Amino acid sequence: MLNRLPFIIVLAVIVLFLGFSSIFVVNEREQAIVLRFGEIVKVEREPGLYFKLPFAFAGADNVQIIEDRVLRFDLDDIRVQVSGGKFYEVDAFVAYSIEDPQRFRQAVSGNLTQAEQRLRTRLDAALRRVYGLRGFEAALSEERGSMMREVAEGLRPAAASLGLQIEDVRIRRTDLTAEVSQQTYDRMKAERLAEAERLRARGREAAARIRARADREVVEILAAAQRESEILRGEGEAERNAIFADAFQRDEEFFDFYRSMAAYRQALDPSGTTMLLSPNTEFFRFFGNAQGLGGDQAPRDEDAGPLTGAVETPASEGPRREAAQ
Numbered sequence: 367m368l369n370r371l372p373f374i375i376v377l378a379v380i381v382l383f384l385g386f387s388s389i390f391v392v393n394e395r396e397q398a399i400v401l402r403f404g405e406i407v408k409v410e411r412e413p414g415l416y417f418k419l420p421f422a423f424a425g426a427d428n429v430q431i432i433e434d435r436v437l438r439f440d441l442d443d444i445r446v447q448v449s450g451g452k453f454y455e456v457d458a459f460v461a462y463s464i465e466d467p468q469r470f471r472q473a474v475s476g477n478l479t480q481a482e483q484r485l486r487t488r489l490d491a492a493l494r495r496v497y498g499l500r501g502f503e504a505a506l507s508e509e510r511g512s513m514m515r516e517v518a519e520g521l522r523p524a525a526a527s528l529g530l531q532i533e534d535v536r537i538r539r540t541d542l543t544a545e546v547s548q549q550t551y552d553r554m555k556a557e558r559l560a561e562a563e564r565l566r567a568r569g570r571e572a573a574a575r576i577r578a579r580a581d582r583e584v585v586e587i588l589a590a591a592q593r594e595s596e597i598l599r600g601e602g603e604a605e606r607n608a609i610f611a612d613a614f615q616r617d618e619e620f621f622d623f624y625r626s627m628a629a630y631r632q633a634l635d636p637s638g639t640t641m642l643l644s645p646n647t648e649f650f651r652f653f654g655n656a657q658g659l660g661g662d663q664a665p666r667d668e669d670a671g672p673l674t675g676a677v678e679t680p681a682s683e684g685p686r687r688e689a690a691q
Contacts, residue, residue, distance in 0.1 A: 388420045390429045397434040399467050399476065402427050409467050430476050432467045436533055439482045441489050446497040452549075456497070457539040460489060460521065462530045470529030481528050485521065489535070492520040510537065626652045 391414075392398045398410040400418055407427070410416050411434065418427035440459040447453050462485070464470050474480040496513050504513065518535040525532045542550055614621045629649070 388417050390416055390418060392416060392431075395433070395435050397432045397464070397467050399430045399432060399471050400427055401430060406468055406471060411467070430471065432464055432470065432476060433478070434464065436461050436463050437478070438462070439486065441486055441493075444490055444493055446494050448497050449499060449501050452542075454497070455539075455541045456493060456537060458489065458493060458517070458535065458537045460485060460535050461533040462525060463533055464529060465526075465531035466529035468529070469527075473528045481530060484528060485525060485530070488521055488524040489517070492517045493537075495520065513537065623652060 390398060392410050392412070394413045396413075398416070399406055400408045400410065400416075402419065418429060420427075438459055438461050440457070442457050444456045444458070445453055446456050467476075470476060470481070474484070496516050500509070500513070504510070514535050514537055517537075518532050521535060522532050610621070613624070626649075630652075633649075
């Protein structure tokens with residue numbers, strides 16, 4: 367029994383090795399290609415435990431694991447030319463999955479790097495074609511979605527030849543190049559300056575119309591006010607003259623006295639004017655007495671002589687008082 371123990375151990379090791387080499391596991395994110403002497407014998411796409419022939423090192427069944435999830439690669443800073451002749455920088459990415467593992471193995475030996483390199487070339491060409499048919503504004507408008515779908519449709523035949531399926535194509539960024547950006551900025555600045563000048567011109571025109579209308583209204587208002595004032599002044603003058611005429615008709619002596627007092631008030635106002643007049647002039651006839659009688663006709667008081675033409679005036683009226691005396 368002891369002599370058989372090493373043999374049993376060796377046999378167990380061989381059985382374990384053969385069993386381990388005959389199974390493989392595929393999880394939910396993978397799919398497997400079984401190769402026998404370099405030829406594809408089967409493809410396992412469902413997750414689970416599978417069997418194969420052992421001795422993969424001797425050319426028997428070999429398993430290549432292929433991704434079974436959505437993959438992505440980016441294409442950065444592509445310089446494209448639009449229909450207007452200007453150049454722009456575009457960033458895009460492609461989401462894809464391995465739809466046909468067998469064709470994927472036959473086309474690029476199951477190498478993702480080679481597959482992405484081929485797709486990158488086709489994506490670059492598709493983006494240049496789509497942008498070349500449109501202007502820059504299209505990538506910033508509602509047409510952006512149709513542009514991405516067109517790029518995806520142009521990329522699907524090439525992807526299918528590699529056993530791939532295009533899930534989505536997205537344009538992440540569309541920017542102006544440095545020289546185009548400066549040209550666009552200068553153009554936008556010129557447009558805004560022109561628009562500002564148009565607005566200023568419209569404002570000046572509106573201001574001139576408003577100012578002219580206001581000036582016309584001022585002239586009309588002043589003319590109406592002047593006409594009204596002249597009418598009122600004329601009516602006042604007429605009423606005053608009527609009052610004066612009535613007063614003159616009622617008492618001619620009082621009217622003369624009142625007019626003389628008004629003349630004294632106007633002539634002797636404190637303006638500093640000097641007048642040289644004779645005290646016997648008709649202008650001062652009411653200075654001697656209230657009746658306007660001068661000389662021997664002036665009434666006399668019992669204890670005083672005849673009234674003279676002296677009157678009490680303010681200090682500022684001294685020159686007039688001296689002249690009157």
